[in-house]
Amino acid sequence: MVLPVIAGVDGSAESLAAAEWAAREAVRRERPLRLVHVWNWHPRQEDGELANAAQRHLARRSLRQAEERVRDACPGVRVYDEQVEGPATPALLDAAERAELLVLGSRGLSGFTGFLVGSVALGVVAKAARPVVLVRAGEEAEDEHLPADDGSASTRTGYRDVVLGLDLGDACDEVIEFAFEAAQSRRARLRVVHAWQPPSAISLGPGDIALVDDPRRGEEWQGFLSAVLQVWRDKYADVEVVECVPKDKPSTALVRAASGAGLLVVGHRLTERPVGPRTGPVTHAAIHHVGCPVAVVPHG
Known part of the structure; x- marks a missing residue:
């Protein structure tokens, strides 16, 4: 069907x-x-x-x-x-x-x-x-496309980036696949963003990244992101992928990354909540503050 x-x-x-x-x-x-x-x-x-x-x-x-x-x-x-x-x-x-x-x-x-x-x-x-x-x-249709050489709006140019906000602690296949499919169908670049913040000594637990300097910690997150995306890069070999691991609050980083994008993709975990419909803070920020179309992809 x-x-x-x-x-x-x-x-x-x-x-x-x-x-x-x-x-x-x-x-x-x-x-x-x-x-x-x-x-x-x-x-x-x-x-x-x-x-x-x-x-x-x-x-x-x-x-x-x-x-x-x-x-x-x-x-x-x-x-x-x-x-x-x-x-x-x-x-x-x-x-x-x-x-x-x-x-x-x-x-x-x-x-x-x-x-x-x-x-x-x-x-x-x-x-x-x-x-x-x-x-x-x-x-408008022109908003999905890059501007022409003279800066004017056009539908004859390539598509703007698809941006994927990815939580490496909850990296779900459904969300990643949706973003890759969207980029492939548009022949657009896929920009994958995972924002991180330095942990405090109290919040660190077994298996967490140690309290090292920020450049080293950023490299660790970059390595994690690359590892998660490798199977998808292999599957969608024709999709250009850019990986971004800014040190920032996730919602702030995602809103900033979506500026100038053609589509933003975020995930939403389906859970039973006791009081009314809710979305997570990053999804909440995206649907309220991002100007381009926002795709919210549910997952278990």
């Missing part, structure tokens, strides 16, 4: 940008594109047949608008649409189960919304068993 790329659409600028990005990704992956509108994007509307009819009308309009934009941007994409009933988060989680990946619009840090990426997107990212890509409003 060929799984589609799915984009959630609601008529917002963010979701339209997400739909267009999803169409380009579907073409790269040779997959169909499925546009999904969930009725219950705004659950406070009054009950009754009139409200239901209004929601169906809005759904059709949102889907038609998204489909027109997608077909203009990617005429060759195979696209179909669907209306489903909410609530939105469980409906999109259900859709993600039958998707190659799910693409959603994301506000990030914009205007007075502050740290609100959107409760629906956050809920989906925290619980989805399939990769979720978050796309900002205004994302």
